[in-house]
Amino acid sequence: MSTTVLVRRPLLGRLRGGFLAQGWLFRVCLVLLVGFVVVAVFAPWLAPQDPTMGDFANTMAGPGADHLLGTDQGGHDTFSALLVGARTSLLGPLGVVVFSTVVGIAVGLFSGWRGGWVDAVIGRVLDILFAFPSLLLAILAVALFGKGLGAPVLAMAVAYMPYTARLVRGLTAQEKNRPYVSAYLVQGHAPVYVAVRRLLPNLGPTVLAQSTVNFGYALLDLAALSFLGLGVQPPTPDWGAMINQAEAAVLQGQPLSAVVPAVAVVLVVVAFNVVGEQFGDQLARRDAK
Structure with missing residues (x-):
């Protein structure tokens, strides 16, 4: 009696290797991301002052020993607000990505696996969702449910979900025709088990990218929303809100309270895009071999 051994492409094997071979730009961006995450986690202990407590006797002060990056028009320490603001500025996008990814994977996996008219209907629904810009949906959510972080995050998650769903849908339609999937089905495994436990892990790295x-x-979208005054509300520190509140300081020759959070937003967005795109390119090269 012969025994058939099914070999699946391991997730860790696809994730491991290739990172050290990436260029210097990838490494710099990865270090930046790790640094921002560390700051966001330990911000309350790293901040030298309470960013919600203003000193009206020391407004729009320049950099000094007490205020490394100066203060804004309310006397809040810019450096402390930058550190603590990293938590809210990164927590919102994390909620958007987690919700949109989980729902997108479920929708895309179901659509790609079933195919036929089910796939066609879901595909048309995803096309309709693509027509609504994420920032517009977030503004609509604020108009309906009020300012804050919760409603915009949920609305933007709905807007971002089709990107993951369409990706998983296409990958599932290709992956389900591979021999290892047919072998598991022939052995009597349930389709749900094969799709979730065997097929889905092979899509993990690409979905992560x-x-x-x-x-x-x-x-970037949530920072723009806070800049418009519709997202995180004062006195809670947030990078977008800091840029909005620093308008008076810029006009009076103290631009650090606006420039520093703007640079932080640009660095994080660029770093995430570089890491994500190079990660995806690395996976594409490995799959092509």
Whole structure:
């Protein structure tokens, strides 16, 4: 009696290798991301002052020993607000990416696996969702449910979901025709088990690359929403809100309170895009071999 051994492409094997071979830009961006995450996690302990407490006797002060990056028009320490603001500025996009990725994977996997009219209907629904810009949906959510972080995050998650769903849908339609999937089905495994436990792990790295890119765009959208005064509300520190509140300081020759959070947003968005795109390119090269 012969025994058939099914070999699946391991997830860790696809993730491991290739990172050290990436260029210097990838490494710099990866270090930046790790640094921002560390700052966001330990911000309350790293901030030298309470960013919600203003000193009206020391407004729009320049950089000094007490205020490394100066203060804004409310006397808030810009450096402390930058550190603590990293938490809210990164937490919102994380919620968008987690929700949109989980729902997108479920929708895309079901659509790609079933095919036929089910896939056609879901595909048309995804096309309709693509027509609504994420920032417009977020503004609509704010108009309906009020300012804050919760409603915009949920609305943007709905807007970002089709990107992951369409990606998973296409990959599933290709992957389900591979021999290892047919072999599992022939052995009597349930289709749900094969799709979730055997097929889905092979899509993980590619979905992770897409989610990384989505994170950068979600951060930019939420920062723009806070800049418009519709997102995170004062006194909670947030990079977008800091840029909005620093208008008076810029006009009076103290631009650091606006420039520093703007640079932080640009660095995080660029870093996430570089890491996500190079990660995806690396996976594409490995799959082509």
